[in-house]
Amino acid sequence: MTIAERLIARLREAGLDLREGSRLVRVYPSRAMRNEGAWSWSAFGPGGRELQIGSQYPMAELLAAEKLDTMQVMSGAVGSDTEVFPAKTCQRCQGTAVAACRICRRPHCRPCFTDHHHEGYAAPTEQTW
Template sequence: MKASERLIARLREIGLDLPEGSRLVRVHPSRAMRNEGAWSWSAYGPGGRELLIGSQYPMAELLAAERLDTMQVVSGAVGSDTEVFPAKACQRCGRLASTACRICRVPFCATCFSDHHHEGYGTPASDS
């Protein structure tokens, strides 16, 4: 079974509506484009209709992830797209992470992130 077929089955397991005959098409963006959020693959239904589902993560990385999650991304006049990504656990409590620290890139849930700080970042260097 191809990676794309295995991923379609996994996407259906997490509740995405992919009709029979759907296929995933690799987009092949450059690494720089992917770092800016460009999709690595996109889903198409029967007859080539775009399903507005995709991810910046390669199919192999999503298949290797323990859990997957989705989020709605606004895409201008078209409406919203569904982006698939590997669900990460909060570094402290193990619940589903909702964000990652911009400095250390560690995943945290909103509760644990509220008291995650880096020494000297965002605070004055002296009392003056």
């Protein structure tokens, strides 16, 4: 089985509607485009219709992830797309992380992230509110 076929099987297990004959196509964005959120691959249905499912993470990285998560993202006036990403665990409470610190790169959930600060980076080390 190819990486794309194994990822399709895993995405089906995660609950995404990928019918028999669906395929994943690599997009090959530049590194700068990928850093801005450009997708590395996109899903197409059996008839070649784009399914509005994809990810900025490479297929191999998603296969290696312990757990996958999805998020609806707006794609302009036409509706929303489903982005697939590796689910990360919050460093403090072990919940599902939604953000990573720009300084230490550790993932955090929203409540833990609001209390996460670094000395010397113009961020208070104690709550000021």
